Amino acid sequence: MNGRTLVIGDIHGAYKALKQVMERAGVSPKDRLVFLGDYVDGWSESPAVINTLIELRDTNKCIFIKGNHDALFLDWLQTHKKNEAWLFHGGQATVDAYDKLDKAMLRIHLNFLESLENYHIDGQNRLFVHAGFTNAHGVANEYFPKMAYWDRSLWEMVLAMDKNLTEDNMFYPQRLRHYSEIYIGHTPTIRIGETIPVNIDKVWNIDTGAAYKSPLTILDVDTKEYWQSDNVNELYPNEKGRN
Template sequence: MRKFVIGDIHGGLRALKQVLERADVTIEDQLIFLGDYVDGWSESPQVIDFLIELSQRQDCIFLRGNHDELLLDWLNGKDNELWHQHGGESTIEGYSKLSSVHKQKHIAFLESLRNYFLDDKNRLFVHAGFTNLHGVSHEHFPKMLYWERTLWETALALDPKLSAADVTYPKRFKVYREVFIGHTPVTRIGENTPQNRANIWNIDTGAAFKGKLSILDIDTKSYWQSDVLPELYPGEKGRN
């Protein structure tokens, strides 16, 4: 069994199908999704339908992203005007075509999402990061697990020559063997492939915008990518 981690999909079902095919994923493989399944491209409801069906035939772990929480709030009658400006409009349009029964299935899926996953090799999977020096189980504000950005910002600022034994080495980085995140696109630093800093792996390669969706083999660190999303959804803007 291979283990894969998949970055932020943001309504790009065509990209998701591409990376699963390009990585030659089989039903024997485990898939860990880092969250943000919706908001951006036009197929947010279809992405969730696909994930629900996928989980019925193979081992899938679904984490909660901030956009997934925003969608759940909206489906439960709690609107956020700012969300409309960050991909929510395309999602609302997609859900306008769904029956109430169909929406309830999606609500159940969104409510079932995990805030994090820790495997048997002490490798952490979380949408955004964590702030507590003792790890995710000690996080005082669970929303930070899918909203915060300081873990990745600290990894970017860290001197690569600094030893983990150094007294100034970030304590957060010592808790887990490896940490896999999404949330903050690596395109912000001019990259378009999964990036590693210290023991932090960022798999968000900008699929919400003009980048690609990525899937990474957790053990070998081989990765596969979709075409850039604007080419898969011509005429759409994504989260510009």
């Protein structure tokens, strides 16, 4: 019996939420797991999140996408250059947590972060990417690969689209024509007042605001059934999460 393909939104150091939502979704070794990035920054347990992801590689088929916060943390690990904006937007919690990690484990986590993919396209032509892409010819043709984990224009475009626009219309966005579906995180759905996954045309946004005061989400890409953790701030009552 084939397992499910499950996509997981931005975790931001919320290990308790990750553990809880995986239990609620009944994740088993049969399931294929696609993580959309932003594993760190915000809540205090980024090392535990990364440990869990590394362990899952031994039990499940996993795809790990790079998020912008993962890229920022990796840059800090490699250069130790101070980035005040990153520290303010969740990075300080990650730096504090990693101060307690021994060098051997730190190297393992560094190797994991270096292995992250900018995007993944599966056998059904579904695109999984942290943020988006800008090239009209598709993500593989992106002139600036970092846009895969920084771009917001893809999401902003579908938000502004005429909901009655069909693919046979000449004004239908060229970017959307290349894929059967697109799964993203990066821009929390709470910005439009939602704490559940939001679908507009081919795009599914799975970042339901776990970095703030909302739940972490897992979605079955075939059935569109989804599971959520408790609001993450309730799991970390003595912390503030991301700014």
